[in-house]
Amino acid sequence: MDYPKLVEMVPAEKLGPLSDQLLNFILTTKNEGKMPTALANIMLSKMQQGAIKSPSGVAVLMEAALTLEPEKTMAALGEMQLAQLAEAVKGGV
């Protein structure tokens, strides 16, 4: 899946709230074992650089959240009225 391309569908004003929501799913997941170490390290680097709410940061969080909590993530995309993005995820863009 091309996560940076997916995040292009997120309006700028929704990047911050989406970042918070995805990070919450990631940090509270019980599926920690599914987190790829390389992805975890990229996420930490984005956080350290203050870029976790930027398009590239949200792309990393999307990948992690869909890996760890796919159902919750899809539901959140619906609740945040990001239907086009949800459809693209389902379609495997």
Added chain:
Amino acid sequence: MAPLKFGIEFVPKEPYWKLTAYAIQAENSGFDNLWITDHYGNRNVYVTLAAAAIYTNKITFGTGVTNPWMVNPVITAQAIATLNELAPGRVVLGMGAGDKTTLEAVGIEMGKPLAAVREAIDMFRKLTSGEKVAFQGEVFKAAGAKFNFKTANKIPVYVGAQGPKMLEMAGKIGDGVLINASHPSDIQFAVQMANEGMKQAGKSPADVDITAYTSFSVNEDPKKAVKAATPVVAFIVAGSPAAVLEKHKIDIAKADELRGALKVGDFPKALAAVTPEMLDAFSICGTPDTCIEKIAALQKIGISQFVVGSPIGTNVKNSIDLIGSKIIPQFK
């Protein structure tokens, strides 16, 4: 009054990336210190700290706390000195006597805690100053141990303490004192003892970072804050001697009921036995305003750092945000 420093404690029960994410968030929320607990049952404290060192930029961090028994103090000094290369000037050593039950579980007999902590700290300071360690102590012996590398700066040592003698020694030899308590009367007593030790060493209060290492839980909904604090307080009560419970006017029968329930694994019954008096004695929990009031009371007693310890809140990420936005600014 000098600005109060804020620390946060994490228990490495979770993978390094979760704790490191919380550490970054804490740094961005205005926390000054990060403390990682050391227990053989959890992830390794030094590996966890190494990850935090790499992904943070300014927060000071250390063991909260390690002990002299589980690994030889030479290796503790080596680990801390190496961490100091990853994050120069941001590392501290937190050292306490250790927990008897934990040490017994791995077959270590905890004898002469005062001497062990004092000697371990002495070895630590000598080794990280580039000196050769050769002495025959009451607990440890060394016959010429020396590091093959230099430590760029002096690394502060915090002494974890609860009892009067350890508190006094902590004030005397420590750059910081970690007081494992939450209630003002316990903190008052601890500060007095630490001050006594500081006087003996000719130090002023500004020389030692007096730190309240509390059990903390915050939420805008006070019931949720209490709910998160309750299991932690249950275990503190279960491990407290009768004298401590009586001091805080805690119903001994209720405490016995709680202990009995924990022993047979009946957690709902144990949690139901936790009273408001127990929560007040062994935690700081409530809304941000309630917590601010309680922290301010501890600051008046003489603490210079306040550590937000487990459980922090129902949701760690949200609680860090709340502390960073509503509590810390009141003390800066």
